[in-house]
Each structure stands twice: as structure tokens, then as C-alpha cells.
Amino acid sequence: MATIPPPEGVEPVMPDATPKAPSPLSFPDYRYFWFARFTAVMATMAMVVVIGYQLYDTARTDYGMSIREASFQLGLLGLVQFVPLAILTPVAGWVADRFERRKVAIFANMIDLVIAVLLGWFTWIDGLTLPLLFALAALHGVARVFVGPAMSAIAPNIVPPAVLPRAIAMSSIAWQSASVVGPAAGGLIYAAHPASVYVFAAILLAVSAFTISRVRPVLPPPTEVRRHPLREMADGLQFTWRERFLLGTITLDLFAVILSGATALLPVFARDILQTGSEGLGFLRAAPALGAAVVALGLAFRPIERNVGVKMLWAVAVFGAGTVAFGFSTNFFLSLGLLVLMGAADMFSVFVRGTLIQLNTPDHMRGRVSAVSGLAISASNELGEMRAGTMAAFMGPVGAVVIGGAGAIVVTALWAWLFPELRRARTFAPQFKAGST
Template structure:
């Protein structure tokens, strides 16, 4: 890359954005895994394994419901107001939430109702911050380096999402107070760094369109752009079915019998894989056959989850999670790049909100689904069932959305038939 087109991380505003998003995402994910561990610990005092696993799933549902209800609003907000202040405000609220959780843990006053309240609070904050964070990145760099900026931004987010549980597990294994103190510090540092980003260009508000019409425009764009629709829904269905993070406390405590220390290592598994994948893409960005590579990565993810589900040997379980994390990193790298590069700036907030909804549905709602299935089939049965269903979904999407399979590069103008793609049309 020449001096005329510097790497995005050489641009101070983008560098501040990258670090703050990485810290915020790690802190949110780390806190989520700790909340799950605390919920399971309290539940096991009076409930059996299946009932406790069900409550773990309900924690995910508590985070998903606010995002589901707020999605039509938050995308419009991200396209209408200063995106910097949206992420600053939500980061400040997340800092206060982590401090409250830490104080109650220290005092020994943490209760099940407050853990659910905290989960709902996090869901509300994430609903607003996700679309704003995603839409802010393209405003910080020149257009010619936008593809690289999107890839780097995706790495920050996805590495944080997958590595966060590992950080939370390790910190909690050291000491609960140290864990919440560290999470609060990460939020506070991220907030301070966000304050360094100066005013950036904001897309003009469509004053000739009513708010409800503008909200509908976002859903219409996703529905009509089949490549974006395929990328979003594939991840939604696969992680919804095959996500297993919610059951890590069950595996650590009652299946693998490795306790809090082993729980920290299991939680680190997907983070290790994701970090390896992100490091690879930093030096070797993906350029060709991106659709096929995404489909293969999703299939590998599903097989790794099945392996984790049936394993009762700790080293194999850890290895399966590492492979799953690396495969998931490939999938998200492709999905986020396709979504951002195929969406005009004035629509990124609304499309980002829809993407965030599907991500939350696949993660938090997936935890609820896993909890319900675990209460019916047992933990191992739920994980194996989800992995097998994810493989069937991947095969179905390969046939249902040939646009994804035929996507050669991230460039919206590059189609397998050699014809330029029109903005917003079916790919």
C-alpha cells in the first residue's frame, strides 16, 4: 500500500476506533460468560443440571429481547445522529453496569434477578452501539482504503466477540473481583479513547422520507440484495443452532469435571482460534472465492461443534473449540466485508442494525435455544443436534443462494458472470 493510500491503522481516528471497539467487544463478551457462570452456580444450589442449563439459555433470551424490539429504531438513530456520541453514551452505561455487578459480587449480594436485569441492560446498550460502531468505521478513512478498513474493523469486532469469553473465564478463575474490575477498566479506557475521535462526516438525513419509511428501506434493501441476505441468514441459522458457549459452565463443572480453571481454558478455546484466524487475515487478506470459503468454514465450524459435544476428554474438547473459533472467524470476516462493501453509507446504520439483530439472535437467542434443547436432550444431545442441523443448513444455503457460492471477491462490481452489479439489486 503506497503512502498516498495509508493503511487504516496509520490514521489516528481509525486507530482510536479500532482499539476502543476491540476493548468494548472483549469486555461485553467477557462479562456475558461471567454472568452465565454466576447464574449456573446460583441455580445449581437448588436445581438439577437440566433446569440450570435452561436458566443459562434464558440469560441469552434476556439480552436478545431488547435488541429485537429496538432494532427498527437503533438503525435509524445511527443514520440520523452523530455516531461517535451514540457509542460514547452506550460505553459509559456499560461501564456503570459492570461496576454495579462487581460491587454486588464483592459484597456477596448478587442475586438471580439482578443478573437478569444486568443482562437486559447489556442488551439495550448493545442494540444502540452495534449499528453505530459498524457504520462509523467507513467515515474515518478515505474511500480507497475502505475495504481494508472494513476487514480490520471486522477483525476487531469478531476477535473481541470470540476472545471475550476466554478473557472472562481466565479473569474469573483468578478472582471474581479482579474480573469485574478488569472489565470495568476496559470499558473506561475504551470510553476515553472514543473521546479522541474528532467530528466526522455524517450521511445526510433523508428529510423527504418519513422515519417509518426510512426504517422500511433498510429491511427492503436487505431483502432485495440476495448476497447480503444470504450472508446474514446463513450465520443466523448456523450459530443459532450450533452455538455452545452457553453450556460451557455445564461441561466444565459436570461433564469434563475441570472446575473454574478448566472453564477458563474452555472459554479461551474459541478465542485462540479466532485470534489465529484474525492474525492470518492481517497478513494474508482473502481475495478470491470468498463465498465458497465461507461455506466451507461454516461446515468446519459445525463439525467441530459436534466433536465438542460428544467429547469427554478435555484436550479434545479444547481442540474442537479452537478449530470452531478459527472457522467462525473466517465466516464472519467474509460476511462483514460483504455486508459493508455492498451497502451504501446512508444505509449502513439500518443494515447494520439488521445484521446486529441476526448476530444477537444467533448468539443470545441461540443460547436460549440451546438451554431449552439441553433441558430436553441433555447438554451433549443439544450440542450434537445443533451441529448436525447446522450442516443441513449449510447444504441448503449452498443450493438456495447460488449468489453466495459464486461470489468471487468482495468487490460489488465483480460477479461470476462478469457483469457489474447494480447497487441494491439482487447479486
Template sequence: MDKAPHPFTFRDYRFYWIARLSSTIAQLSMVIVIGWQVYDIARRTMGVHAAALQLGWIGLAQFLPLLALTLVTGWTADRVDRRFIARSTAFLEMLCAAALFAMAWTGTTTLPALFTVAALLGVARAFAGPALGAIAPNLVPPAVLPTAIAFSSISWQSGSVIGPALGGYLYAAAPWAPYAVSTVLFAVCIFCLMFIRPLPRRAIGGSTNPWAQMIDGLRYVRKNRLVLGAISLDLFAVLLGGATAMLPVYAKDVLHVGASGLGNLRAAPSFGSAIMALTLSIRPLKRNVGVKMLCAVGLFGLATTAFGASTWMPLSLACLAILGASDMISVYVRQSLIQLWTPDDMRGRVGAVSSLFISGSNELGEAESGFLAGLIGPVPAVIAGGIGAMLVAVSWGWWFPELARAKTFDPPQTLEDIPLEKEPAA
């Protein structure tokens, strides 16, 4: 059998990859600094617990737009040119970065301004996620898609390593610097997206009513036990194990490493993820993919628990790197299963539901961690979350046996091969 070509042999995929890398660096340079500024401003007038609570609110500010817009964004990604959506959202993010740059330059940054920008970034990500996710399968053949997903993850994880560290170091040099660099990087993203050629799109099947078409995405995810199990596993594991929300607290009051140390802490999970993504791009998973995903989530919880208890910077960095590597395995398996087991005319709407769950596990997880830290303290909150993530891995193996039975990524040959939940008899 001939070896599948490398994803980079496809021109449009190369532009897509560079766009993902530049936008990720820009996004996470901004996010890490926004979190630091929120905690720093709040810390001046509040105690540690109250300031940590503000980190919960900032996570919620980014999550609520996604929650409110999920049905609309998925439907839009299946009806409107996905390239146009990606370019428009990158332009909105560029405007947000420019606004934060202007405020930092003039020394007028306030908590309300940071919360407003965070909400706008949430809107941009709500539309960008389904569109960008649905673009990728149209840029390479199906046989190349798992490797393309691994390389897309490399761009994301590389940006996740570079972005937080870059943001922390630039902020230490000048508060306006990370926002200036992010503005330029978003412009690079838009430039690359302009060169992706028109994509083939299939007409949406079923009802012609827009609201019914939106609901179809939710219905498909609910009925497809494999897709539902994979998406919800990530949601609840990361929702409970959201250690990254507490990194400003750990940097300032537990490990005492300052803003530059915060950048290193935030980059450590992505460093582990990038190494694992590179490994998977060279030696992709082929057998027992579902069991490996469940084991990876269990390891994610264990690493989170160990990080929560650590007061030594090298150990904390190692735990975060292991956390990121295990999460990468879960992401790799989940995205491959979702993309290959979802019809193209449904990918935007299913991608929107997936983005909601992913953001729920990130932004909403940060909110949960912030609120719990406000009640019991940052360290107990992180430890409890890690234990919860391990319990989720065990529970999902029991509740969704379809995950354990997923041996390979091979897509279904017919609709009858998809593990759909049967409708009750009338």
C-alpha cells in the same frame, strides 16, 4: 498498482481499534462470569437440566432488547452522531459493570439482578452494534476496508481470547475482580472514542417519515439477495450450532475443569478466530469468497459436532479453536460484502438488521441451546446443533446461488449492479 496503506496509518482508526479491543475484553469478561454465576446459583437448588435451562433464559434476556429495538437503533445510527451513540452505550456498560462489582463485593448477587443487568447489556449492544459498524467505513478508504475489517476482527477476537480467560481467572481469585477490571476497560473505551474526529454523514434518502426510513433498512436487506443470504446464513448456522452456551455445563459436569477451565474453553474459539483474522489481514481473500464462506460454515458445524461428543479437554479445546477459525472466515466475508455493498446512508439501518441476526445467532442461539439441553440433555443438544449447521451450509448454497457467485469483494459500480430481488409486475 500501488499497495493500499495499512489501516493503522489512519489516526482515527487507531483510536477506534483500541476502543473495540478494550470494550470487547470488558464485555466478555463480564459475560463469561454472568453465565457462570447464573449456572452456579441455579445449580445449588436445581438439577443439571433445570440449571442449563437458566442459561437459555439469560441468553433470551440479552436478545429481546435487540429484537424490540432493531428499527430504532438502525435509524438512530443514520440520524445521530455515531460517536455519541458509541460513547453513550459504553457508559451504560460501564455502569452495569460497576453495579455487578458492588454486588459481588458485598455478596448480594442474585439471579434477578444478573438477569436485569443482562437485559441492560442487551440494550447497550443493540445501539452500539449499528453505530460502531457504520463508523468503520468512514475511517479508511474503500480499498483499505477489507483489511480494516480483518484488523477490527483481530481486536474483537483478541479481546474474545483475553476477556473470557481473564474473567475466569479473576473470578477464581475474587468474585468482584472481573467486574472491577471491566469498569476500568469501559472507561478506556470511552476515552478513545472521545478522540475520534467528526465523521462525514449523508442525508437519508427517500421518505422523510422516520418509520418509513426505519422500514427501508429491512426492505433493502430483503431485496438484496447477496446481503440477505450472507446475514441469514450466519443466523441459522450459529443459531443451531450454539455450543458456547453449554460451556458452563461442560466445564462443571462433563470435563470437570471448574471456573478457570471454563475461561480456557470460552477463549478457545476466539483464539482460533484471532489466528485466522491475523492470517486474513496478511493474506486477504480475493477470489471465490462466497464459496469459501459456505465451506467455512460447514466446517463450523463439523467442529461443533466433534466438540459435543468430546470428553477430553485437549480435544475439546482443539475443536473449539477450529470452530472459531471457521467462523472468522464467515464473519470476514459477510462483513466485507455488507459494508462494501451497502450505501453509506443505509449502513446504520442495514447494520441494525445485521446486528439482530448476529445477536439472534448468539444470544437467541444460546437460548435455543439451553432450552434444547433442558429437554434432551446438554451433549445431545450440542451434537444435534452441529449437524444442523452443516445442513444449513448445504441448503444456503442451494437457496442463495448469489453467494456462490460472489467471486470478489469488489463493490457494485452502480445501483443496477446490485442483485436486488425484482418487484412483481402489477
């Protein structure tokens, strides 16, 4: 049928060429994925906050260590969790690209469940020692190194590309809201009955493993040529190194958080500076996640689309400035507010970085590049804890936090100069070279 032209002088009404993408939660597989992520993170965050407090309290009470000596033990805790990450990350990325990704995530969750049961038992019988806590923390690091790349690589396979930015924001809501509830619940449950927090974590990990099993199988992408596993592991590192955009994005987080990470010293601030005990520590650990959850919720409904690189750089700088202010604070509520601000800034950076990495990585490389990114994130957290604990042993916890936050601001400025690709990133449009392997 012929189209009737509009009257002269009247502009034709064109249909919307870019209809709004559906919500990620409209996909059943994504709903299962979201809930599995939420329950697993809630469990692990509850465990992490209690392990740190138990280690610091054990060092102070049972071993008679000073504040600085016990702070150094917290630094060692970060180191023992980093070692398995550094060794196994290439293996974990290769596994995520060669095996069914759901099963990898379920296996890692079950390792964490066993750790929770062991910690609960030794807490119940009052048999915790520093060597035992270090050993179980290292096993926890092994579980995390495998679950990270597998879960990160699942999301792009269960939603369309147009939905992925919102899916990443929604996934961040799962992570951050669980990071609010988990530490707060862990601190309160531990104060009421120490061993019960690990029962709570074990149940949540079992629920997470069951829920992720409900997602349809996420098979690894086919490859035309099978190569030696060691060569394929190296490919992920080489791809990240060649793509300066990815390299700058990943290393910005690595060095900024190594310098500005203050979470390792929160047990020190809770017990001996702010004097709030394990209950206060739970709220301190939850505060950054609260700020992050609010930002993630906003980004899920209205994700940013323009000048994404500059905004990421500013967010990291704000995170560093908030760290400096937190180090000087001696008021519990002011410290909570600063941690909320730091979490909000970090979430903004995480959203931009996560979306850029996923959309700038071809699917057959996502597991390995996610592993490299996960190593950088974990290295920044664990090595940041070691840096903070070591510096606190020499100059006290306040000096360690303040100097670290200032260093993060310097790194942000330096990376804006070294990697102009970050400043020039206007949108999330893929920038990797066609045919990269």
C-alpha cells in the same frame, strides 16, 4: 518531452497500476477506533463469561437445580438478552444513520460501565439472585444493540474504500484477540476475587469511551429528503430483503449459529462434564477467539480476493462439524482444540460476510443495514443459547450440541442451493442496485 521507445523486441516495463493499499493502522483515527474496540470487547467478554458462570452456579447452588434445570436457565439468559435486541435494533440502526456515531458508541459503553459497577457491587455483598442477573443481562443487551451499528458504520468513514477489507480484518483482530484475553482474564480474576472482574471491566469500558472520543466526528451522511423515522427504520429492512445477496449472507449466519451455538452450554461442560471450574471456563470461552484471532491476523496481511462466496459456505460447514465433535469430547484439551478450530472457521466466515455487507451497502444505509446484520448475529447468539438450553433441558447438553452442529451443516447446504448468488460471488465487488434506498 518525447518518450523514447524501448529497443525492438523488448517489452516496455509498465508501472504497477494497482499499488498496494496502505495499512489501516497508518490512519490515526483508525488506530483510536481499533483500540476502543479492543478494550470494550475485552471488558464485555470478561463480563459475559462470568455472568453465565454465576447464573449457572447460582441456579445449582442456591436454588438446588439439576444440571438440566440449570441448563434451561442459561437458555433463558439468551432469551432475555435477545428481547431488547429484537425491539430496539431498528431504532439503533436509525440512530446510527441520523446522529454522530462516536457519541452513540460512547453512550452505549457508559451503559455497560454502569452494569459492570452494579454487578461488582452485588457480587461483593453476595446479593446476586437469578432475577437480578436476568435484569442486568437484559440491560447489557440494550447497550450492545446501540454500540454495534454505530461502531460498524464508523470504520468505512475513516479509511479509504481500498483499505476497507484490511480494516475489517484488523477490526476482527481487535475483536477476537480481546475475546481471547477477556474470557481468560475474567475467569482467572473471578477465581481469585469474584467482584474484581467487574472493576476490571469498568476500567476498560471507561478507557474505550475516552479513546473513541479521540476519533474525528463521524457525522451521518446527508439526505436529500427527510422522512418519518419509522419509515427510515423500515427502509433498512426493505433494502436487505430486496437485495437477495445481502439477505442470503445475513440469514446464513443467523440460522447456522442458532443451530450450532454451543457457547451457552460451556458453563455446563466446564463445571459438570470436563470439571474444570471457572478457570477452565475462561479458557474454553477464549479458545474460539484464539483460532479466530490467528485467522484474522492472516487475513489482515493477506486478505482473500477470489471465490469468496464458496469459501464462506465451506467455513460455516466446518464450524458445524467442529461443533458436533466438541459435543462428543470428554477431554479438556481436545475440547480446547476443537473450539480453536470452530473459532478459526467462524472468523473466516465473519471476514467474508462483514466485507460483503459493508461493500454491498451504500453509505447512507450502512447504519440501518449494519443494525439488521447485528440483529441477525445477536439473534443467532442469543436464540442459539435459548435453543441449546431448552434442548439440553430435554436431552442433555451433549445431545443439544451434537444435533445443533449437524443442523448447521444442513443449513449450509440448503443455503448454497436457495441462494446461488453466494456460490457465484467471486470477489467483494459491490452488487447492490444503483440508486437503492
